[in-house]
Amino acid sequence: MTEPVITARALTKRYGTLTAVDGIDFEIARGESFGFLGPNGAGKSTTMRMIAATSTRTDGELTVLGLDTNRHGPEIRAQLGIVPQGDLLDEELRVIDNLTVYGRYFGLPRSYVKQRAEELLDFAQLREKRTARVDGLSGGMKRRLTIARGLINNPQIMLLDEPTTGLDPQARHILWDRLFRLKEEGVTLVVTTHFMDEAEQLCDRLVVIDKGRIVAEGSPSSLIRHYSTREVLEVRFGSGRNADAAAHLAGIGDRHEVLPDRVLVYADNGEHALQAVVERGLDPVTSLVRRSSLEDVFLRLTGRSLIE
């Protein structure tokens, strides 16, 4: 790995008796796009707040750009771009003013902020909305403005907490495209998400996090290769029949999972698995063969679905 810009060792955060982050280790390299993938409550936002030096750790070590987060908050924040889960924009201000006002919090020179804000309007594809009030923008535009705002100080590292939650598919794709551009410019991206497609799209490497612990680490493709089969056969046997039918699947594929509405059969060749199911006289109502995804990895590791 090239020089790490963020290093965590046995990083722990407790809230009273609750351990939200339970002794995790990770390193994030310069220019990398790194993800924390896990369900609600896994400890992703808590980890992000510690990286942003807005929440102190209870135990372990955490450095950002070589600086201890518990001791160098302001210096660290000056070099970070932060995109929190909610947009936290000033809804009554105009788009351009949201950028310039935020820039002044960093104590940056007025002329620099003015020029940077104009550049960022183009980056966020909001030129036409320059003087519009924020409360009239769509969800996707607000999110792009929040990202632009986070870039006002030209940060080396961008922290994005659930960047596309609540956006429609088209708005998500526009946002991913903007984030790709940042990555191409060499910005290190740190992303939390509970969407497997987002993790697959955005992350070079990710950790799967569950109940405050890291349960797996790797690139999306290596995690899928390691923890799943090439394909998955999804079969529905009709209400109440899934568990009964699954009891007769032994020997078909590598393994199977019974979900409330369907049975997943893990096999490198889904069509062959389907043929075997039919030959056993199990007669599914519907069937679908798809490639394995990070959702399958999560299910395998935790026995639960990412979005419950």
Ligand SMILES: Nc1ncnc2c1ncn2[C@@H]1O[C@H](COP(=O)(O)OP(=O)(O)OP(=O)(O)O)[C@@H](O)[C@H]1O
């Ligand atoms: N300020 C706080 N005080 C007490 N408990 C907290 C606080 N912040 C988070 N928690 C708890 O810590 C655990 C981890 O929460 P966290 O928000 O980090 O999870 P998450 O993976 O980011 O999920 P989400 O996507 O829902 O934000 C949860 O059980 C949560 O209730």
